[in-house]
Amino acid sequence: MAVEAARVNDDLIEALREIVGPRLSTSAAVCEQHGRDESYHTPHPPDVVVFAESTDEVAGIVKACARRQVPVIPFGAGTSLEGHVAALHGGVCIDLGAMDQVVAVNPEDMDATVQAGVTRAQLNTYLRDTGLFFPIDPGAEASIGGMTATRASGTNAVRYGTMRENVLALIVVLADGRVIRTSRRARKSSAGYDLTRLFVGSEGTLGVITEITLRLYGIPEAISAAVCAFPTVADAVNTVILTIQSGVPVARIELLDKRQMEAVNTYSDLEYAAAPTLFFEFHGTERAVAEQAETVQAIAADLGGENFAWATRPEDRDKLWKARHDALYASLALRPGCRGWVTDVCVPISRLAECITETTADLEKSPLIATIVGHVGDGNFHVVLLVDPDQAEEIAEAERFNERLVMRALAMDGTCTGEHGIGHGKMDFLIAEHGEAVGVMRAIKQALDPDNIMNPGKIVRV
Amino acid sequence: MRMPEPDAGIIARRSDIIAGLRKIVPGEGVIVDEDELRVYECDGLSAYRQLPLIVVLPETTAQVSAILSFCLAEGVKIVPRGAGTSLAGGTLPLADGVTVGLGKFNRILDIDYENRVVVAQSGVTNLGISDAVRHRGFYYAPDPSSQIACSIGGNVSTNSGGVHSLKYGLTTNNLLGLEMVLINGEVVHLGGKHLDSEGYDLLGLMTGSEGLLGIITEVTVRILQKPECARALLIGFSSNESAGDCVAAIIGAGIIPGGMEMMDKPAIHAAEDFVHAGYPRDVEALLIVEADGPEAEVEHLIERIEAIAKESGAVNVRISRDEEERLKFWAGRKAAFPAIGRISPDYYCMDGTIPRNKLAQVLKRIGALSKEYGLGVANVFHAGDGNLHPLILYDANKPGELEAVEEMGAKILRLCVEVGGVLTGEHGVGIEKRDLMDTMFTEDDLKQQQRVKCAFDDGHLLNPGKVYPTLHRCAELGRVHVHRGQFRFPDLPRF
Ligand SMILES: Cc1cc2nc3c(=O)[nH]c(=O)nc-3n(C[C@H](O)[C@H](O)[C@H](O)COP(=O)(O)OP(=O)(O)OC[C@H]3O[C@@H](n4cnc5c(N)ncnc54)[C@H](O)[C@@H]3O)c2cc1C
Ligand SMILES: Cc1cc2nc3c(=O)[nH]c(=O)nc-3n(C[C@H](O)[C@H](O)[C@H](O)COP(=O)(O)OP(=O)(O)OC[C@H]3O[C@@H](n4cnc5c(N)ncnc54)[C@H](O)[C@@H]3O)c2cc1C
Numbered sequence: 001m002a003v004e005a006a007r008v009n010d011d012l013i014e015a016l017r018e019i020v021g022p023r024l025s026t027s028a029a030v031c032e033q034h035g036r037d038e039s040y041h042t043p044h045p046p047d048v049v050v051f052a053e054s055t056d057e058v059a060g061i062v063k064a065c066a067r068r069q070v071p072v073i074p075f076g077a078g079t080s081l082e083g084h085v086a087a088l089h090g091g092v093c094i095d096l097g098a099m100d101q102v103v104a105v106n107p108e109d110m111d112a113t114v115q116a117g118v119t120r121a122q123l124n125t126y127l128r129d130t131g132l133f134f135p136i137d138p139g140a141e142a143s144i145g146g147m148t149a150t151r152a153s154g155t156n157a158v159r160y161g162t163m164r165e166n167v168l169a170l171i172v173v174l175a176d177g178r179v180i181r182t183s184r185r186a187r188k189s190s191a192g193y194d195l196t197r198l199f200v201g202s203e204g205t206l207g208v209i210t211e212i213t214l215r216l217y218g219i220p221e222a223i224s225a226a227v228c229a230f231p232t233v234a235d236a237v238n239t240v241i242l243t244i245q246s247g248v249p250v251a252r253i254e255l256l257d258k259r260q261m262e263a264v265n266t267y268s269d270l271e272y273a274a275a276p277t278l279f280f281e282f283h284g285t286e287r288a289v290a291e292q293a294e295t296v297q298a299i300a301a302d303l304g305g306e307n308f309a310w311a312t313r314p315e316d317r318d319k320l321w322k323a324r325h326d327a328l329y330a331s332l333a334l335r336p337g338c339r340g341w342v343t344d345v346c347v348p349i350s351r352l353a354e355c356i357t358e359t360t361a362d363l364e365k366s367p368l369i370a371t372i373v374g375h376v377g378d379g380n381f382h383v384v385l386l387v388d389p390d391q392a393e394e395i396a397e398a399e400r401f402n403e404r405l406v407m408r409a410l411a412m413d414g415t416c417t418g419e420h421g422i423g424h425g426k427m428d429f430l431i432a433e434h435g436e437a438v439g440v441m442r443a444i445k446q447a448l449d450p451d452n453i454m455n456p457g458k459i460v461r462v
Numbered sequence: 463m464r465m466p467e468p469d470a471g472i473i474a475r476r477s478d479i480i481a482g483l484r485k486i487v488p489g490e491g492v493i494v495d496e497d498e499l500r501v502y503e504c505d506g507l508s509a510y511r512q513l514p515l516i517v518v519l520p521e522t523t524a525q526v527s528a529i530l531s532f533c534l535a536e537g538v539k540i541v542p543r544g545a546g547t548s549l550a551g552g553t554l555p556l557a558d559g560v561t562v563g564l565g566k567f568n569r570i571l572d573i574d575y576e577n578r579v580v581v582a583q584s585g586v587t588n589l590g591i592s593d594a595v596r597h598r599g600f601y602y603a604p605d606p607s608s609q610i611a612c613s614i615g616g617n618v619s620t621n622s623g624g625v626h627s628l629k630y631g632l633t634t635n636n637l638l639g640l641e642m643v644l645i646n647g648e649v650v651h652l653g654g655k656h657l658d659s660e661g662y663d664l665l666g667l668m669t670g671s672e673g674l675l676g677i678i679t680e681v682t683v684r685i686l687q688k689p690e691c692a693r694a695l696l697i698g699f700s701s702n703e704s705a706g707d708c709v710a711a712i713i714g715a716g717i718i719p720g721g722m723e724m725m726d727k728p729a730i731h732a733a734e735d736f737v738h739a740g741y742p743r744d745v746e747a748l749l750i751v752e753a754d755g756p757e758a759e760v761e762h763l764i765e766r767i768e769a770i771a772k773e774s775g776a777v778n779v780r781i782s783r784d785e786e787e788r789l790k791f792w793a794g795r796k797a798a799f800p801a802i803g804r805i806s807p808d809y810y811c812m813d814g815t816i817p818r819n820k821l822a823q824v825l826k827r828i829g830a831l832s833k834e835y836g837l838g839v840a841n842v843f844h845a846g847d848g849n850l851h852p853l854i855l856y857d858a859n860k861p862g863e864l865e866a867v868e869e870m871g872a873k874i875l876r877l878c879v880e881v882g883g884v885l886t887g888e889h890g891v892g893i894e895k896r897d898l899m900d901t902m903f904t905e906d907d908l909k910q911q912q913r914v915k916c917a918f919d920d921g922h923l924l925n926p927g928k929v930y931p932t933l934h935r936c937a938e939l940g941r942v943h944v945h946r947g948q949f950r951f952p953d954l955p956r957f
Contacts, residue, residue: 108710108819109848131716151663164663165635180907186815187847188632189884190621190670191891191902192929193911197634197666206662218716245576247687288759348655350576379656417660430661436650441662443917447936448910459661 005089005456006069008047016050016092019060023051023098034075034085034093038140038328040339040389040398041083041425046073046093053098055171055179055210062208063177065092066453072175073455074204076146077119079138081342082423084150084203088457094208096145102126103211111168111185113213116145123214132216135160138419139325145209151201153419155324158244158377159251159283160217162419167200171211175449185213198444203421204455206448220283224293225252225311225320228280228300229273233257233360233372235303236276237353240376242299244349248292252281253377254324257360260331260371260384267330268323278305278376279324281317324373331371331384338386341398345409346380346418355412356381359405366401368394380418406432422459430459463510463551463893465927468558472538476515479538483518483560486528491566493517502543502561506608507551507894509810509864514541514555521566523641523649523679529562530677531647539923540645542673544585544616547608549811550892552620552672552928559926562677564615570594571680578685579638579655584615584678588622591683600685603630606888607796615678620890621670625721625795628846629754630686632888634669639682642668645919655682667914672890673925675918689754692720693764694791697771698745698778702726705747706821708774709845712751712767713818719767720754722846723795726825729802729840729853730794736801739794742778749845750791798842799853806838806855810867814878815887818848827877828852835870837863849887850878876901891929899931909934 016024025031026048036043052058065072071091078085087093099115102123106112107130114123119141123134136147137154146152148170153162160166169183172195182195199206230236233255240253255278256264262274280296282289297308311317323330332340347355356372363370363383374381383405385398406416406429416429431438442460445452452462472479483492493499494516504511515538520526533540539559546553555561567585573595574580580591580602588609591602605624606612612622618640623632630636639653652665668675699705705724712719725733725741725748734741741748749771753763764781771779782788794801802809816824825841832839838855852874856863875885875895879902885895899908908930915922916936926933 106817106819108714109817110713111817161635164666165631174906174910178906178910180904180910182907184879184884184902185817185882186849186884186887187818188621188623188627188815188849188887190888191885191895192670192899192908193675193914194621194634194666194670195907195911195914197663197669198914200666201661201663218714221716245578285759285762287762288756291756291758346656348577348579350574413654414656415654415660418656422660426660434651434661436648437652437664438661439648440644440650440664440917444662444914447913447917 005071005091007090008070008092012064012068012070013048015064016048016061019057019064020050020052025049034078034095035087037078037080037083037085038340039081039083040341040387040395041086044086044088046087047090049093049095051095051098055173058094058173058208058210059177059179061092061094062173062175066176066451069451069453071453071456072208074149074208076116076143076149077141079140079142080146080150080423081420082425084421084423084458086424088424096143099210105130106185107132109185110216110218111213112216113211114144116143116210116212118144120144120147127216131219133219134214134216136163136166139328144212144214148200148209148212149202149204150421151419153375155252155254155321155375156281157375158253159249163200164197166215167196167212168215169213170196170199170209172199172207172209174207175451175454201421203423203458205445205459206454222286222289223281223283223317224289225279225281225317226293227272227277227309227320228305229275229277229307231304233276234353234357235305236278237356237376239278239300239303239305241349241352243296244377246295246299248295250280250292250296250377251283252279254279255372255374255376255381256327257372260327260373263330263334263371264323264327267333268326270323279320327373328384331386335369335386337388339389341385341387341402342420343383343385343402343405344380344417344420345405345414346378347409347412347414349379351412351414352376352379355408355414358408359383362401362404366397368397368401378418379414424458427459427461465556468556472558473515479536480516482532482536483516483529486532487518487520487525491519491521493519502546502555502563505546505548505551505553507549507892509858510551510554510893512555512557514561515558517561517563519563519566523643526562526643526677526679527647527649530643530645533560533923534645537921539926541925542677544613544619545587545611547612547616548620548890548892549813550886550890550894552890552892554893556927564613567679574655575600577655579682580685581680581682582614584681585613588612588614588617595685599688601688602683603636603686604633607799614681614683618669618678618681619672621888623844623847623849623888625723625844627844628722629718629720634666636684637665637669637681638684640665640668640678641680642676642678644676645924653682670890672892672929674915674929675924689720691757691760692752692754692788693760694750694752694782694788695764695767695771696741696780696791697749697751697776698742699747699775700745700777702747702825703822704775705749708749708771708776709821710819711770711774713846715766715770717763717766719846720752721750723750724748724843724845725795725798726841728838729798729842732801732805732840733794733798736804737793737797739790741794745778750795795842802840802853802855807857807859810854810856810871812850812852812854812871812874813886813889814875814883815847815849816878816881816883820881821845821848824850824877824881828874831870831873835866837867837870847887848883872898893928896929897931
């Protein structure tokens with residue numbers, strides 16, 4: 001199977017031009033930009049980038065590549081963090097950004113169908129007057145196609161789930177260029193293998209997703225958000241654990257450590273306390289929100305959390321969450337010129353305090369500069385290591401740190417990635433964690449993409 | 463209903479196969495007598511019956527693993543079976559196949575309140591999980607009406623739901639991990655106690671796979687704290703349309719009730735005659751809507767739902783005053799199937815799911831079909847999810863009636879697909895909807911699904927004849943396994 005991938009030649013370029021006309025580029029700058037993501041990983045530019053505008057075009061492009069066994073790398077917004085879009089074997093990058101149409105919104109059924117290039121913010125702007133919203137909000141302006149392909153999550157997964165729970169059906173161009181539809185708009189189905197689930201999180205390795213039908217939610221009657229500082233990270237995390245265990249349906253609960261708060265204050269011009277902090281949000285009826293907030297305030301107070309700063313006006317809430325969403329960029333600004341290495345472990349909630357405490361201690365011993373943020377309600381947190389990719393010793397140190405962190409999480413019955421996916425950055429951890437199941441994943445990859453042209457070198461080695 | 467032609471060669475080797483299985487599962491775990499095999503001849507879809515070649519009841523994962531490797535080596539087909547309550551014929555035996563029953567996998571292995579997780583063997587009943595944690599105020603949310611009997615492994619295999627799935631999700635939304643055995647005997651662990659897992663979503667893929675990809679031996683599920691309070695409304699309407707409008711209006715108002723079920727007149731009457739739940743007899747449609755959560759919130763929601771109901775033209779609204787009355791409201795709905803069983807010698811339960819806004823339209827067309835075929839239909843459904851369960855009433859002893867029911871049922875399911883829905887919301891495809899799969903999926907869609915099968919079981923030994931109308935050689939599907947000009951499975955059955 002390990003045949004060397006074929007390279008792009010003039011004949012293929014000609015065939016692609018017939019499909020997309022001038023929407024094709026081989027310029028070094030464009031290729032470079034499409035072979036890198038927002039992480040420390042070394043960029044690998046594709047040989048050519050094509051900008052597709054329809055499912056038919058994508059099908060034509062994939063067919064042309066399949067015939068010549070040339071790799072195809074789907075590209076959404078390029079915000080992934082594990083070298084997902086790196087063209088490890090060259091090939092054709094399909095940029096789906098121009099597929100930016102909202103195809104249909106069905107308010108009565110609370111679903112919407114969008115093209116892959118629509119971003120989450122575009123979708124929510126489009127939905128503004130319907131009283132509905134789409135909750136999943138990774139901290140970057142990602143495309144819905146990319147979010148589907150990485151099974152993305154966000155700050156409110158604790159309440160609304162991840163892409164896994166919120167994709168109802170897909171249109172996918174397969175590795176040989178045929179087009180399938182995985183399901184329908186029905187809210188539930190037990191008809192046949194759940195290919196929807198299989199494609200959600202497949203990172204472009206099984207096909208190109210061109211259309212996505214999503215679940216929408218009604219904007220809650222009442223929303224309120226709050227910020228609360230704690231004496232130590234452990235106190236903050238224990239507040240999270242008790243909140244989750246007491247069954248309070250918080251919509252968001254996010255942790256930022258002291259250094260991250262300093263970074264956020266500087267970057268977003270805010271004046272929060274420089275201390276470990278939780279950001280909360282509650283959704284529901286007026287009464288339910290009031291009751292939830294009271295319970296959480298009591299738990300926090302027991303653990304030394306004080307001065308709940310409330311934001312009930314939409315503009316204040318937006319400011320608060322904008323600061324949270326900008327956390328990565330705020331961290332990067334602490335060390336100009338650095339790149340972020342973002343770890344992504346996730347552990348059962350009962351082990352979260354232990355895992356974060358040990359990780360903080362490990363960090364204190366290491367020379368690395370880092371911040372900690374996390375979707376802690378899910379047991380998921382990120383250590384953002386600020387590294388200089390040109391310093392080999394620093395990268396090696398980060399690697400060792402990350403490996404210790406992942407092994408710590410696995411020993412606690414956790415996982416190496418809660419939301420960012422495998423890409424090519426975490427393939428070895430997948431094996432450490434899943435053992436035999438990786439064999440099944442490889443068999444699936446081989447069955448659905450026998451020539452290994454779809455984003456080769458990601459998730460599993462063939 | 464055509465099934466793959468039994469392989470006479472396998473049947474001829476029955477005693478060798480029995481001997482092989484007895485080496486793995488000693489004593490009474492291998493069932494061979496006709497009388498005892500009879501127990502396994504059908505499942506909840508009792509219109510179709512077949513004696514299995516052999517039944518084996520393993521007790522450990524190691525035994526399941528040995529059984530599967532043995533069957534693979536011998537080329538023997540396998541039908542996995544939980545509690546056999548499938549309504550789609552998913553466990554219909556094969557004359558040349560071994561039924562592997564998980565009845566002895568009945569232990570709960572771990573209850574972890576801190577993480578709100580239960581780990582159970584796959585044969586534990588759905589209700590058994592809730593029972594094990596009830597004293598601490600917890601429960602397992604998906605609640606199929608068959609929950610006293612059906613197994614958690616069967617629930618995973620069909621992605622079962624229940625009356626509370628609208629708010630709390632189907633099996634797939636409450637499942638965190640699995641231990642399963644592949645056809646080659648390998649034991650695989652998927653997921654665990656943490657939120658999400660990485661790589662391909664094998665857990666999602668296994669959910670609803672109807673025994674075609676492997677045998678599930680252990681299941682990790684999320685448990686929830688019982689809501690502080692729950693109250694139900696019983697809302698009567700003079701037409702199905704206004705009931706449908708009310709469902710849309712409640713959801714449209716941003717309310718996700720704990721449960722929202724609808725019954726039509728024949729179902730209301732049958733249920734009322736059977737359990738005396740206090741349902742009004744003079745309405746065309748009845749909604750049961752439940753609000754759950756903290757007391758203050760429930761009160762507020764009940765008020766809002768009541769107001770919406772009246773705006774939608776409800777002719778009759780009752781609100782449960784206490785827990786006893788709430789349970790009574792539900793008793794009628796939960797007993798709807800046996801209640802229908804009392805008024806008709808036989809009934810056939812369908813399971814189409816449609817986008818919610820097509821409800822009234824589809825009900826009207828079902829009414830027309832009922833007239834056309836002269837067969838009564840009672841409708842109960844998970845209205846909030848758009849999941850219909852039309853029950854077609856018939857008498858199997860009347861010649862031709864089953865065939866008429868099958869034809870009418872197929873028309874109802876086609877109708878569901880036509881309005882943008884699916885063939886099955888929660889019961890699975892089995893043999894029942896197998897030959898209708900092409901109304902919902904194109905040839906390419908189906909081939910792609912079967913490529914997945916090839917990754918797990920390219921010899922089609924696991925539950926063949928279920929879900930897919932034709933078996934494709936995996937080689938034909940693009941994964942060329944031609945060895946010296948020979949296909950590995952030259953005589954794969956077509957049906
Ligand atoms: C500041 C910052 C914060 C972040 N926060 C979060 C967070 O909170 N939660 C989270 O989950 N992630 C987060 N991420 C990671 C990233 O935003 C997500 O992984 C996102 O889903 C990627 O979407 P994209 O459109 O940028 O995809 P890309 O980066 O373009 O692609 C990602 C992968 O998906 C494939 N792909 C893209 N589009 C398609 C398609 N249409 N069909 C098939 N395959 C496709 C690509 O081949 C690639 O393998 C963050 C990233 C940054 C930079
Ligand atoms: C009166 C009645 C009411 C019902 N109400 C509902 C309802 O409200 N909601 C609902 O969703 N369903 C309902 N059902 C259908 C049925 O109970 C469910 O489909 C249930 O999940 C089947 O579980 P089981 O253990 O009986 O599985 P079985 O019937 O034994 O098997 C079902 C399928 O799963 C496979 N399978 C079973 N166990 C395993 C295993 N361990 N490993 C691999 N494959 C396996 C079988 O091969 C078969 O294809 C009802 C059935 C009845 C009779």
